[in-house]
Amino acid sequence: MLFYSRQNKWILSLFPVIKFSLFDFKVKRLMGRKRSRRYSEVESYDNFINVNVTGLDPVVFDKTWDNDFFGNDNGITLELGCGRGEYTLNLARRHPERNFIGIDVKGDRLCIGARKATEENLHNVIFIRIKIENILNFLPKSCIHEAWIPFPDPHSRNESGKKRLTSPRFLDIYRNLIIPGGHIHLKTDDNTMYNFSKESIGNSPAEIIHDTNDLYGSELDHPEVTTIHTTYEKRYLAESKKIKYISFAFK
């Protein structure tokens, strides 16, 4: 600088903050554009239903739901909070005879799963944008045979745990949605989530089938549990975190 004053020094000291904020703003704007592109893209896929938009009511989806949608009654596996649908896609590739639904609130994440399923001609998969809290307004009771909850948000700072996908209100939804005896699989890296889930499931009318706080150090031989790794799981394994796993079923 050719001139110097206390005020200029103060402004200069702010420069990195302004530069950083501008960068942050540009990144956010680009991400926003990408997200909105995905929101319009996902609507074009036949394997995607946006319940918030269609407002379809459950009468449309009565007991013939799996027949109408999948053309068979081979049973439906549901992934709760599926994000990009990595678990759903992996299961669907392995079991072309079975049917899979991935649900999440985030349309831009579902877009990635719907795109992959379309590119790979996976006709046994659909993705639904809906809040799990509202799922019983859309799917009929007891229409699901099995469910997966891979790496749900742990909401570690949320003392009451109400938002956790294994809190009593969510378990009650699953009890209505999943046939008696249908297995529900939970995977997490988070201790709070794991301990909370164990207690919550223990207080519900469910039976714990398998429980380990170290999945890969355990004897469990279940390829669908141990050989499918979502982006989240890969990250936690790279950080040498222990993966916890609980499977349970309502009587």
Ligand SMILES: C[S@@+](CC[C@H](N)C(=O)[O-])C[C@H]1O[C@@H](n2cnc3c(N)ncnc32)[C@H](O)[C@@H]1O
């Ligand atoms: C940490 S991500 C895990 C995604 C995926 N299961 C995986 O392992 O890659 C949690 C996902 O759950 C979704 N989610 C959280 N609460 C939800 C709710 N109440 N209804 C629907 N989706 C929800 C979020 O939008 C997010 O995509």
